[in-house]
Amino acid sequence: MDVQKENWQDDLELICDAARQAGEIALGFFGQSPEVWWKNEGRSPVSAADFAANDRLQSLLLKARPNYGWLSEETDDDAARLSCETLFVIDPIDGTRAFINGEKTWCVSVAVVHRGRPVAGVLVAPALEEEFSAVRNGPALKNGEPIAVSEPRSGEPLSIAAAEEMVKKLEQDFRRQIHRIRHVPSLAYRLAMVAEGRIDGTIVRRNSHDWDLVAADLILERAGGRLVDLDDRPLVYNREAVTHGMLCAGAEHALDRLMRHLVP
Structure with missing residues (x-):
């Protein structure tokens, strides 16, 4: 069903409220050793908190929106x-x-996607008391205050978040020009860190999913950064396949350098 809208602010308010409620529920399980199951042939954990x-x-x-789809x-x-x-x-x-290891860097991610692109998104990280949000054509916010990606810093290394095997995909000489921070398991939260300028960029391994990316994609875009595939194209969501290939995200100055020195 087609939904014609110009202003998605009411949807942003809806998803923010829902994400906060879901975050409170999840927080009630945090540090309480919730029951955990393993899916995808034992590669991915899911807890009672996820289901709740x-x-x-x-x-x-x-x-609230019975005519919207669900993923x-x-x-x-x-x-x-x-x-x-x-x-x-x-x-x-x-x-x-x-979450199950007692680390605070997890979040509830909720987005509204319209015609393949996000138009409202929120990340609620209740253990950190942080909330990131954005709506199409509006600013990116953290706890209600505008955020922006990093500015170029002459002579300083790029600060990036990436798994060690992803760093090895960068040309060897270029690796001396980066500072890799400790790995952050939540991909959505890593993208939010780029959006607020805490790091310059990140490299995303293959097989991330729409739900890992889409809310943070919009927040990063409205903060002045981009999330792209290796052909420098923005992502399209709500396709039949919900997985993606290798991706890069960052402030424009970082994205340009990462893409030039990345060996797929």
């Missing part, structure tokens, strides 16, 4: 979403490994 947060989001959001990491995929021009894309806890 997902249930709250689904009940709140689909009641969530913790809900069986339904091909009916492909006929929806507007849908919710959800990760009830992005960074589940961090």
Whole structure:
């Protein structure tokens, strides 16, 4: 069903409220050794907190927007979403490994996607008391205050977040020009760190999913940065396949350098 809108602010307010409620639910499980299961042949953990947060989001959001589609990491995929021009894309806890290990860098990620691109997005990190949000044509905010990506710093290394094997995909001489921070398991939170200028960029390994990326993609874009594939193209969401190839994200000055020295 087509949804004609110019102003998505009401949807942003809706998803922010829902994400806060889901975050409170998840926070109640945090540090309490919730039950954990393993999916994808034992490669990915999911906890009782993920399911509880997902249930709250689904009940709140689909009641408010019954004509929107739905895509969530913790809900069986339904091909009916492909006929929806507007849908919710959800990760009830992005960074589940961090969550179950007692690390605070996890967040609830909620976005509204319209015709393949995000138009409203929020990341709620309740253990850190942080909330990132953005709406199409509006500013990127952290706890209600505008944020922006980093500015170029002459002579200083680029600060990036990436797994060690991703750093090895950079040309060897260029690696001396970067400072790699400690790995952050939540991809959405890493992108938010780029959006607020705490780091300059990140490299994303293959097989990230729509729900890992989409809310943070919009927040980064509105903060002045970009998330792109290796052909320098923005991502399209709500395709039949919800996984992506290798990606780069960063402030423009960092993205240019990373893309030039990245060996796929």
